[in-house]
Amino acid sequence: MKAVLIGLGSVGRGVAEMIATKNPGITITGIADSKSGCICNEGIDIAAVLEHKRRTGACGDPAISAMDVIKKADYDVLIEVTPTNALTGEPALGYIRAALAKKKHIVTSNKGPIALAYKELSALAKKKGVALRYEATVGGAIPIMHTLEDGLNGNEIIAIYGVLNGTCNYILTRMAAEGLTYEQALMEAREMGYAEADPTYDVKGIDAAIKLVILANTIWGNGTKLADVDLTGIDLLTPDALRLAEEGDCTIRLIAEAIPKKKILRVSPRLIEKSHPLVVEGTLNALTIETDMAKEITLTGRGAGSIETASAIIGDILYIRDHYGKRA
Amino acid sequence: MGGSILVDKVVHVQVSMKLEMKDSPGQLVAALKPISEVGGNIIAVLHHRDPDTTHHTLNVQIVLALPEGRLDRLVALLKEQGVHIQRIGKERLLYKRTVILIGHLMHTDLSDTVDQIDSTGFAEVCEISMSMPAINERSTSRVTIKATNRVDMDAAVAVLRRVAQQKSLLLIEPLEEIA
Incomplete structure (x- = not known):
């Protein structure tokens, strides 16, 4: 299962590290932070990107934006973990809309878009036949939505x-x-x-x-x-x-x-x-x-934390893999 | 709601009764027996012969506490004993709820705040603990309200909520059972 990861703050790093170390069968084909991005459809070397981010403060090429990654990479799931903007939901809302338009599943920890535009986004996901999952938005690691x-x-x-x-x-x-x-x-x-x-x-x-x-x-x-x-x-x-x-x-x-x-x-x-x-x-x-x-x-x-939130996000990704079949 | 009923507590019902019975040996003991049968406790017994009675009856006033919901059973048992119940005075305020108020409680006339509850007629403030750290600083008080039942209590707290809003006081309510 291929995924792109948008946002490389505390939560994004936790997700990347857990995917790299636990190897749950998720291939990351694109990563973007607020300044840069990288795409590799065969699978990104996560450790190398995290190291690059640590040294330079950016995860990839400044010429590649988050929207470029969402529109150009080959993937099944958008992992959207940028910071919450409770007033506009942006830029996450735009990212999620763009990925849904391309019939990609959505997994997000971002409260803004879900609180502001749940009706629109869930209807759009349904229309496109994809999942919109956001376990990480409420209660951190606690599996509330699954329950x-x-x-x-x-x-x-x-x-x-x-x-x-x-x-x-x-x-x-x-x-x-x-x-x-x-x-x-x-x-x-x-x-x-x-x-x-x-x-x-x-x-x-x-x-x-x-x-x-x-x-x-x-x-x-x-x-x-x-x-x-x-x-x-x-x-x-x-x-x-x-x-x-x-x-x-x-x-x-x-x-x-x-x-x-x-x-x-x-x-x-x-x-x-x-x-x-x-x-x-x-x-x-x-x-x-x-x-x-x-x-x-x-x-x-635990309601917060890098790895704890990654637990909820990876749980959502694997839920999509198990419930949306090989197509995903 | 099993196990998680919070600050609200239902206490024993306190009841006062005026009973009329035949003035003959053993009658009083017979009349009091059903009280223990329903799990009640006698708090006081006052009896006096009515001077103008022509029927040789004994009038007794009793005050008792019994678990909620047992009163009907007690009334039936007393009737079986041939006791005539002239009056039942049920302790009205069974429901207690404790809240916390924070703000300029004295400057906003605490006695008026209390009056607004007491004047409802169905609820009253029965206890206040207050802490005032310094003049011009906000004070904190714990206020316990009694009311007849859950519905009246909710109404009383709604009154307090409105008063707190008017007086810019912070009202902290208990998390109650939902059902």
Whole structure:
């Protein structure tokens, strides 16, 4: 199975390294980063490209763009792992449209295009007879989409709620454990590499809301948009709030929840009993899926990380290989 | 929702009853027996002979706690004993929910915030723990609300949500059971 890899940041590197070292039967015929690209239809020497990237900061020829790779290389699957732009979805949205037009399967970790244009992209993929898979967009390594579409097949999904942002979960864990202020815990999260220089997307709940939108559209196909989500972040929490919660054997977690029958779609800090399965520590993620037959299923795992995200992406690629036959 | 019911807790129902029975030996003991049969506990018994009665009856007022859902069974058992139930006063506020409020709680008139819940008539604030780090800094309080049932509690929290929004307070609600 042939694939091109667009994006060579932390996630792209993880995918490339795992394909090179684990040899899961995936041949990379094109790679592009924001500055350059390379194409080799017989299969790229991944180690050599990663080394070149390490030395020069670029993965290939500056004359070859990501769009060139998408349009000219010989491949079955586009692996799209460029950074998320939540406002426009670009440039990923353009890459995905171009690859779908060429009847290529899509595997992406990019939340922007899926949150903004799920309806359009999934309809286009269906029309072209190819897969659009995005396990890595929500919950990192946790196989949420696989669980929903395979394991819980035939169930009616009544509600979903969980911890979908590792940065907030780390901050809340540290505030509770050490009595830190929000500012102190955020600083620590930055030092650990868990928070961006501008933490707005994480701490205001926007990142969790985008993931909630992706889940809602996947499960209910209801055209949910980011603006529909009732948003409250964690940046105004006080150490006293966590202490008062603790006195009642509770703690506080940023919970994303969608319950269509009650018209609930919100991300907000919530009081939650410490023994609850959603109370995970550090940067972990957790999601409860409530269904008519299975009742509650709670999945927990690593919500981010280079290799962890590669797990979700490679799982999607192999799913396509196994479900779309030799043609793929 | 098995196992994961959160901060909401259903407590025993507290009931007060005014009973009328024949003023003859053994009647009171017979009347009280069904209470333990339904798993209830007697909290208090007050009995007095009604001075103007012409029927030689005994009036007894009892206060008891019993597991929710057993009241109908108790009423049936008492009737079998020939006890006439004159009045049942059910403890109204069975549902408790705890929330956290953060913000300028005193400057935004905390007693008004509490009044807005209490004046609903179906819910009331029963406990407040408050922490004020310094003047002009935001304070934090844990507020426990009691209400008659889940529906009223949801309505009371909706009131609090609106008040919190008006007063720019951050309201942290519990994650409740979904079903």
